[in-house]
Amino acid sequence: MSAYDEFQRRSVEAPEDFWAEQAKLIDWQTPPTRILDTSRPPFVDWFPGATINLCHNAIDRHLPARGRQAALIFVSTETGVERSYSFDELHAEVQRTAAVLQALGVGKGDRVLIYMPMIPEAAFTMLACARIGAIHCVVFGGFASGSLASRIDDATPKLIVSADAGSRGGKVLAYKPLLDEAIRLARHEPDAVLLFDRQLAAMDLTDGRDHLAAPLLERHRDARVPCTWLESTEISYTIYTSGTTGKPKGVQRDTGGYAVALAASMKHIFDGRAGETYFSTSDIGWVVGHSYIVYGPLIAGMASIMYEGLPTQGLDQQPDGGIWWQLVEKYKVSVMFSAPTAIRVLKKQDPALLKKYDLSSLRALFLAGEPLDEPTARWIADGLGVPIIDNYWQTESGWPIITIANGVEKKPSKFGSPGVPMYGYKVRILHESTGEELTRPNEKGVVVVEGPTPPGFMQTIWKDDRRFVDTYWKTVPGKMVYSTFDWGIRDEDGYFYILGRTDDVINVAGHRLGTREIEECISGHAGVAEVAVVGVADSLKGQVAMAFVVPKDGAALADDGAARQLEGEVMKRVADELGALARPARVRFVSALPKTRSGKLLRRAIQAVCEQRDPGDLTTMDDPAALEQIRQLS
Ligand code: ATP
Ligand code: MG
Numbered sequence: 001m002s003a004y005d006e007f008q009r010r011s012v013e014a015p016e017d018f019w020a021e022q023a024k025l026i027d028w029q030t031p032p033t034r035i036l037d038t039s040r041p042p043f044v045d046w047f048p049g050a051t052i053n054l055c056h057n058a059i060d061r062h063l064p065a066r067g068r069q070a071a072l073i074f075v076s077t078e079t080g081v082e083r084s085y086s087f088d089e090l091h092a093e094v095q096r097t098a099a100v101l102q103a104l105g106v107g108k109g110d111r112v113l114i115y116m117p118m119i120p121e122a123a124f125t126m127l128a129c130a131r132i133g134a135i136h137c138v139v140f141g142g143f144a145s146g147s148l149a150s151r152i153d154d155a156t157p158k159l160i161v162s163a164d165a166g167s168r169g170g171k172v173l174a175y176k177p178l179l180d181e182a183i184r185l186a187r188h189e190p191d192a193v194l195l196f197d198r199q200l201a202a203m204d205l206t207d208g209r210d211h212l213a214a215p216l217l218e219r220h221r222d223a224r225v226p227c228t229w230l231e232s233t234e235i236s237y238t239i240y241t242s243g244t245t246g247k248p249k250g251v252q253r254d255t256g257g258y259a260v261a262l263a264a265s266m267k268h269i270f271d272g273r274a275g276e277t278y279f280s281t282s283d284i285g286w287v288v289g290h291s292y293i294v295y296g297p298l299i300a301g302m303a304s305i306m307y308e309g310l311p312t313q314g315l316d317q318q319p320d321g322g323i324w325w326q327l328v329e330k331y332k333v334s335v336m337f338s339a340p341t342a343i344r345v346l347k348k349q350d351p352a353l354l355k356k357y358d359l360s361s362l363r364a365l366f367l368a369g370e371p372l373d374e375p376t377a378r379w380i381a382d383g384l385g386v387p388i389i390d391n392y393w394q395t396e397s398g399w400p401i402i403t404i405a406n407g408v409e410k411k412p413s414k415f416g417s418p419g420v421p422m423y424g425y426k427v428r429i430l431h432e433s434t435g436e437e438l439t440r441p442n443e444k445g446v447v448v449v450e451g452p453t454p455p456g457f458m459q460t461i462w463k464d465d466r467r468f469v470d471t472y473w474k475t476v477p478g479k480m481v482y483s484t485f486d487w488g489i490r491d492e493d494g495y496f497y498i499l500g501r502t503d504d505v506i507n508v509a510g511h512r513l514g515t516r517e518i519e520e521c522i523s524g525h526a527g528v529a530e531v532a533v534v535g536v537a538d539s540l541k542g543q544v545a546m547a548f549v550v551p552k553d554g555a556a557l558a559d560d561g562a563a564r565q566l567e568g569e570v571m572k573r574v575a576d577e578l579g580a581l582a583r584p585a586r587v588r589f590v591s592a593l594p595k596t597r598s599g600k601l602l603r604r605a606i607q608a609v610c611e612q613r614d615p616g617d618l619t620t621m622d623d624p625a626a627l628e629q630i631r632q633l634s
Contacts, residue, residue, distance in 0.1 A: 269403060499514045
């Protein structure tokens with residue numbers, strides 16, 4: 001048995017011993033005496049009775065040893081601001097912010113909705129909430145009023161914290177009008193709104209409700225706000241899933257379990273060390289931003305880079321297309337985290353940009369959020385010369401479920417596989433209709449997690465225990481297991497492969513095909529930059545596959561002959577590799593694909609449009625023009 005296999009085995013066979021040991025990675029006010037309570041399955045209480053504070057673990061405990069070391073490094077290529085905050089400075093900023101929150105009436109258990117761009121004040125606010133025991137609910141900045149309003153109603157915040165504007169590719173997006181409209185649409189009314197003014201857009205203030213942050217912060221410049229100790233099982237935050245498959249779910253997270261899970265993952269998975277720099281390109285609006293921009297790196301005593309801007313050159317010629325690698329060189333980043341969708345964007349530009357900078361500090365690049373296709377993985381692996389580590393998880397889990405635990409044993413990666421189940425997770429593959437466990441290699445089924453779920457995993461759906469149980473734990477007949485709603489297989493070496501979402505299966509003439517497999521095959525064609533495959537209703541065959549392809553060069557978009565040739569090649573490739581049944585009925589060329597704001601393909605919307613149905617809630621969509629293009633082609 002390899003060192004990691006032994007580590008994993010111990011974690012699931014003796015979870016109490018295992019997690020008692022991991023709990024020592026963080027500071028407690030009252031250390032745990034009990035490790036877990038599973039008396040109400042599928043709910044789990046981690047470290048009941050122990051008391052802790054997340055902000056203390058992220059900041060205060062590091063002050064004696066590394067007060068002057070960088071903690072948060074903010075870089076905006078949108079506004080040209082670049083500023084580093086030491087742990088001491090972060091400590092001061094967070095206390096000021098906490099004092100302002102308290103002055104506005106926020107206390108333990110109150111919700112604070114954060115609707116902000118990627119600026120340090122957003123991180124200060126999250127940490128300030130954690131400091132005083134308020135529950136933060138970060139909503140991705142720039143979401144439309146409708147989606148913001150429904151989240152306001154769900155979270156019922158006492159306070160909303162926002163800013164005048166965000167900026168993307170040099171284009172300013174004013175937040176205040178969106179926020180005002182959202183508050184008008186919502187049934188719930190917040191007591192107060194706190195606004196950071198970046199001087200990017202004018203703001204109309206509502207008397208008695210809206211407060212500018214600057215004068216309040218000035219008043220509390222020297223504030224000392226002690227940490228409020230929470231029970232381990234008390235709520236740290238809520239966050240919504242991406243909404244790729246339907247109505248977003250409000251994921252609720254505890255405090256102690258989350259802190260332990262993050263500290264353990266920083267050590268065992270990311271192999272990040274105190275004093276080094278971590279760079280996650282995600283956004284604070286997503287779970288990756290919570291776990292691996294704000295809390296994880298800080299808990300580990302690392303500096304964390306917070307970057308506002310595009311990864312490649314925008315229309316305004318900003319930034320340099322090598323900006324990420326420039327940051328890696330400048331701040332000696334040792335661990336980096338991004339998403340396949342971002343790497344696919346980089347892939348469209350000059351690979352020389354990868355070679356321009358000294359990347360010798362970098363030990364690994366972690367990618368998550370979507371399937372990592374082999375051509376993309378190879379391209380970035382060749383370009384960087386460091387291990388590319390795919391990791392599979394969900395908003396619900398809070399940290400990776402399947403990956404390589406780089407800090408325990410540097411097992412080799414396999415292309416197309418995120419790796420093996422992480423410690424603490426009992427991952428199984430079950431037959432979708434009988435619920436029977438599939439144990440032979442390469443049998444395809446639903447990926448599930450057996451309880452008790454590990455620390456850091458969602459506690460429940462905010463205010464809706466019943467929806468939590470019904471949605472996640474009752475889908476497999478006769479078994480109470482957590483469904484990930486993803487298909488997967490496990491190979492003979494125990495490596496998992498994620499084959500797409502359970503609702504991304506199409507049925508062609510009685511044969512079930514995964515759209516992911518067809519996409520993988522098509523994306524292997526050298527002329528293809530990106531592809532989405534959906535099943536479309538067909539009176540003869542039940543369903544047929546439709547492929548929407550973003551070609552690498554524009555010829556297939558501009559010229560019919562080129563389009564026909566590429567279409568023919570793509571069809572032949574699928575027929576050769578997967579069989580004629582899987583061959584798409586049509587291949588259409590588009591300049592962009594519709595995605596969520598977190599960069600995930602919106603197959604459900606594409607499918608609806610192809611079938612002339614209402615695509616439903618599109619408020620999480622990034623680029624409406626991309627869907628419109630598909631509507632016209634279908
Ligand atoms: P919703 O649940 O609201 O429909 P969502 O599932 O896209 O949205 P997230 O929690 O952001 O919301 O995404 C988790 C999902 O992303 C996983 O269930 C899986 O489908 C996909 N995913 C994440 N990482 C990977 C990966 N490394 N490989 C393959 N798929 C991944
Ligand atoms: Mg999901």
